[in-house]
Amino acid sequence: MDYLFSVAAIAGINIIMALSFYLPFITGQISLGQAGFMAIGAYASAVCSVKFGIPYVPAVLLGGVMAGVAGFVLGMPALRIKGIYLLLLTMGFGEIVRVIFINIDYVGGAAGLGGIPYQEYTTLYAYGTVVILTVFFYRLRKSRMGRAFQAIGDDEDTAEIIGVNIATAKLTAFSVGAFIAGIGGGILAHFQEYIEPLMFGVMHGVEFIVFAIFGGIQIFWGPIFGALALTFIPEFLREIQEWRMELYGLLLIVMMIVRPQGVIGLDVIKWIKKKLLRIR
């Protein structure tokens, strides 16, 4: 049971991370740097708890804010570049964050930072955050800002001509995405009790992208489903754990060919809604 709960907690954190990738993705910004923002959130919140004795909730929130500020700063140069160049920029950012933490003795350097107070109710907090995010994304979809995000993701030049302030919108999406990643990092830090720079490598950034692409990118239910499925399935099929990254690669190729919109597309949502209505 403990084991199941711990996997569930990790799955919850992974959902948060997949959604943190998904928000800027709606505006066409593909970030490989979410693990970097996660690291900032994890370290900032851990320092708050360990060095200053700040309680759990404010510590995690502060971690999110720190990551959000970093997102804002990185988001500005990110406005000017697209596609593969943005990928490289965010990937470089993730690595730089890691290297910086390795070199800060105050937070333990390469040896990592231990003694972080354990949060017994991590599962609860993680899924509480997921619920809040779900409501946020649901409302965003119907909102003016959400439609502006989608328009930018669809065609940036056209969105600009319609009158969308694309700089503000993209920067907002990027910073809030970083904030969400920071929250994920804070929750992780207080679950593991110990963090080290190695935990936030670029491969994790790739993993979060795989969650979203596999689960679906048309609607926020996609990343949620992707993170859940890809966290639980490998846990129960222990033999494939080792080959996880290889399987992710294969999975992505197959998805691109068979179902590029991901498992949970708008058609699936429509189908589920219809079924639910019939039951009622």
Place this chain on the structure above:
Amino acid sequence: MLSIEGVSSGYGKILAVKDVNLLVEEGEIVVLLGANGAGKSTLLRTISGAMKPKSGSIIFKGQRIDGKKPHLIVKEGVVQVEEGRGILSRMSVKENLDMGAYLRSDKDGIMKDLERVFQKFPRLKERLNQNAGTLSGGEQQMLAIGRAMMANPKLLLMDEPSLGLSPNFVELIIRAIREFRDQDGYTILLVEQNAKKALDIADRGYILETGRIVLEGTAQDLLNNEELQRAYLGRDAKTRED
């Protein structure tokens, strides 16, 4: 209404538009003619704020708009219809039209304008929930124009609205543009390849060649200009139905 004074603009060091002066009075259709690469689209993009002019000033209703952000220029009532339609292909027709009114909050006015779009382009009403990417070329052009109507424009910048359309659609679009001036009270700056058709409905025109204005005048004068007939209209333009 719109006055462009000594504007130069371009990408990097190369100027696609050089020292252009151009005037659009309220209630006019002004057509901008020129060969490919003459700088027509660059000029439109500079007016709409997508590009910043290197020098000169652009004045709309007594206010300088050059250097302003595009969304602020749209707010002033200067709305562009892009070349190559520029629709949001992953959104439905309805969502595209809604996005046209992105900067507005007057619900009644928006509803009224939506009805006007449907009146003008009934086809869009039939396709309301269809994905915009699945529309035909002509329908996409209607949608792009309809979306611009939703922004409640005062000045409409239209970049080659008849490009690549079948003759029927060209007729429909040209008629729509004429009605914009005569019924809807829009002022229009029109870039067109189809010189004869454009001059037929326009009040005045400018000819752009390698970034400079080389000729300007009333539409009638331009239609009768011999040099222009040779260059853009074909020798027997007056008798041929283009």
